[in-house]
Amino acid sequence: MEHVDGFGEFDLGNNFDLLDLPSFDEFLINEIDDITLSQVCETIEFENAAYEGLLDFSLSPGNGNSSMMEIESKDIASSESRFAQPVSDDDIKNLIKDQENVNTKNNTKWAMNLFEKWRASRGGDIPELNHMTSEQMSFWLGRFVMEARKKDGTEYPPRSIYLILCGLLRFLKDNGVYDKNFLDESNGEFAEFRKLVDARMKSLIDKGLGCDVKQADPILPQDEETLWLKSVFGRETAEQLQHTVFFYACKLFGLRGYDEHHSLQCEQFKIGEDSAGRYIQFTGRATKTYKGGLGHLNVQSKNLKHHSPPGDRCMVDYFELYLESLGNTGAFYRRPLPPTDEVLIRFGQQLVGVNKLKSFMKTIAEKGELKGNFSNHSGKRTCATQLYISGVSEQEIMRRTGHRSEKSVRKYKRSSEQIDVAVSKILDPPQNKSVCVKSENGVEPPRKKVKCESASEENCSSEFRVLQDLTNSNKAVFANCSFNFRIGN
Structure with missing residues (x-):
């Protein structure tokens, strides 16, 4: 299934812009190369050490012990002002929570509310999402994708289906479930489920759902x-x-x-x-x-x-x-x-x-x-x-x-x-030049008669007279044309 960028951050109203949706990558666990990360950490430690003057510290035999005791005493004296107060687990949780995007939270909440309403409408013993096994999740999410509807009973467009699944996946990760990524193509346990989602989205496109995406217009x-x-x-x-x-x-x-x-x-x-x-x-x-x-x-x-x-x-x-x-x-x-x-x-x-x-x-x-x-x-x-x-x-x-x-x-x-007009003209069929083209208001452009501007009619060449007779008749029309003639030798 094609990876889709631009999901997660959006207005829950009817006219949300799909370009407001954050990337699905943002709520996957970011993978960083261990070597790169270690190099960055070493650089930071080096800068901190240089800033605090530790690189110039020397443990010479003459002053080693006294210098060490002096530095330790300074560290102890300044430790109260240097470091923040001990943090609690709640402080850490609140920090992580505060950095989550508000619209992403709303998307997760919206998806879970929809899933819970569907689960209640089913009436059976459907397990809670974060308590399902991989087999149960593949089975029930497949039914949910097929049966989910809007409040008015109409079907969701394909991208909305994908958004809902992204919200459910974020809910699982927020609750510590990391081994059931049903959208990960490398996860074979959910291969059949992804085939179902892919087929469902294609069938909705065949019905014309999601083909006309409403986007904000630019100010030209x-x-x-x-x-x-x-x-x-x-x-x-x-x-x-x-x-x-x-x-x-x-x-x-x-x-x-x-x-x-x-x-x-x-x-x-x-x-x-x-x-x-x-x-x-x-x-x-x-x-x-x-x-x-x-x-x-x-x-x-x-x-x-x-x-x-x-x-x-x-x-x-x-x-x-x-x-x-x-x-x-x-x-x-x-x-x-x-x-x-x-x-x-x-x-x-x-x-x-x-x-x-x-x-x-x-x-x-x-x-x-x-x-x-x-x-x-x-x-x-x-x-x-x-x-x-x-x-x-x-x-x-x-x-x-x-x-x-x-x-x-x-x-x-x-x-x-x-640009649209220029492209349209390029792709239009060639115009029939023998047909008089009317202007935008439907009026035929006026014909211009050709006149011989020489001193006398006798000086006009026979070729020019032929052209004069042709253009002054009703058998041909020339519009926006320029003719250059050389009269005489």
């Missing part, structure tokens, strides 16, 4: 210009400025729909200037594609610098004004306040609500009267699409969006209307 350049002309973007009011900064934080730095914005801090932005001009520097933190754990030792967080030329739409000026209005510290999205006689742009200390932040892009599109399916994910898609249309390399697009594979970033690139 003409729509972006409309937002400026209709004053949706600007810096006359706090709300207008916030909407502008929100959109361009998505577009310039490829920020994700909600999760990256929710935790965004003013300290992650820096205004600077170099030989190329003024710039905004953004430093990312933990995201869906960068967690910072053992599995991401060779992955770095975003560190992007965006230069903007001076002008009335210079983004450096907009971000600088916005950051100054927030005091250059703290949460990046706070509630706008009404202007005063002294200060036009004001923000309070209260954070923008979750639901309001999630609807920012939809609000922007509605104010601009844009047509399409716009959500907060439109911002990241706008970044990838506009770079793609302009011919930027996939490597640079990935650097901006934060994707770690070409396959993932290609899902974000959407064709523009101009």
